[in-house]
Amino acid sequence: MGRSPCCEKAHTNKGAWTKEEDDRLIAYIRTHGEGCWRSLPKAAGLLRCGKSCRLRWINYLRPDLKRGNFTEDEDELIIKLHSLLGNKWSLIAGRLPGRTDNEIKNYWNTHIRRKLLNRGIDPATHRPVTDHPTTTNTTTTTVTTTVNNNHNVTSPPPDIISFATTKTTDHVVKNEDMEQDTKLNITSPDQKQERCPDLNLELRIGPPQHHSSNMIPSISYMQQPLMTGGTICFACSLGVQDNKECRCSTNGTSGNNNNNVGFDFFKIKNGALDYRSLEMK
DNA sequence: AATTCACCCAACCGCTTTGGC
DNA sequence: AGCCAAAGCGGTTGGGTGAAT
Incomplete structure (x- = not known):
């Protein structure tokens, strides 16, 4: 027994959308808002399945879309x-x-x-294409996140998603990087930068920690050294500068204290991380 | 001018996740 | 707890278009 179809395919259009269909969809959503995609086509007088309407709206018709070339x-x-x-x-x-x-x-x-x-970089791994697979593990870019601040002595170790190179392997990483640079004849800072994205997240997801009573229940984004010698916060390193979020020393707000948890990339300043919010646009 | 080729992107498909009952 | 419908997501496909021959 196969999966039931998402809609009645016999009476739905497929392929490119016409101007009239677009207009109908836009008009309907302007009046009624998004949601209930399954019933939308019928209500809007469209011979399309709900999925198709949703895709068309999200990917093409939404008014806040930025069209044009990527910068x-x-x-x-x-x-x-x-x-x-x-x-x-x-x-x-x-x-x-x-x-x-x-x-x-x-x-x-x-x-x-x-x-x-x-550039000689494997798009899948972001490592030089000549890299041996076994070397990748030790230098994987990682994020460590602490999600839960309910302290519990018996809890298992946290699951760690780490975007930051761990300290214990730093020396290994550096040695390997130097070897790679030599092998690949990488000399310029720009070339090196390709393999060492200037992102360093400390983000740990896991059960309660008990060893630090005043641990900030959130993410502390390590400030990144700038080429110029200053520091850049995680927000800026991602190119999402925002006056409210930016913690760069360059914008006049210096350094983090215990209450300053850095850029709230995952929206967890107000308590435990709502992991699902990470997934939502 | 006609044909072939390569590229781009909108749309589709099927699987997973989520939420309500 | 389990089921089911709806929504969301990522991989893939197919048609349009422009460049090359």
């Missing part, structure tokens, strides 16, 4: 985010206002993949 900054941001998140296009799109996951996915597959390959 160089957007390119670099996508590359950085992809190195952290992998093919989580919706998460990546969440950091690029006006861009859709589908658009970014297409752009990645048609432009950025080639761009990285031309």
Whole structure:
């Protein structure tokens, strides 16, 4: 027994949307808002399945979409985010206002993949294409997140998602990087930067920690050294500068204290991380 | 001018996740 | 706890378009 179809396919249109269909969908959503995609087609007088309507709206008709070419900054941001998140296009799109996951996915597959390959970087791993697989593990870019602040002595160790290179392997990483640089004849800072994204998240997801009673129940984003010698907060390193979020020393707000938890990338300042909010655009 | 090829992107498909009962 | 419908997501496909021959 197969999966039941999402809609009555016999009476639905497929393929490219017509102007009239677009107009109907826009008019309906303007009046009634988004939601209940399954019943929307009938209510709006469209011979489309709900999924198709949703996709058309989200990827093409939404008024807040930014059309047009990607900027160089957007390119670099996508590359950085992809190195952290992998093919989580919706998460990546969440950091690029006006861009859709589908658009970014297409752009990645048609432009950025080639761009990285031309630079000698494997788009999947963000490592030089000649890298031996076994070396990848020790240098994987990682994020460590602490989610739960309910302290419990008996709780198991946290699951760790780490975007930051762990300290215990730092020396190994550096040695390997130097070896790679030598092998690949990488000498310029720009070339090195490709393999060492200037993102360093400390983000730990896991059960309660008990060893630090005043541990801030959130993420402390390590400030990143700038080429110029200053520091840049995580927000700025992602290119999502915002006066409210930015903790860069460069904008006049110096250093973090215990109450200053840094950029609230995952929206957890007010308590335990709502993991699901990470997933939502 | 006609044909072939490569590229791009909108749309589809099927699986997973979520939420209500 | 389990079931089911709806929504969300990521991979893939197919048609349109422009460049090359």
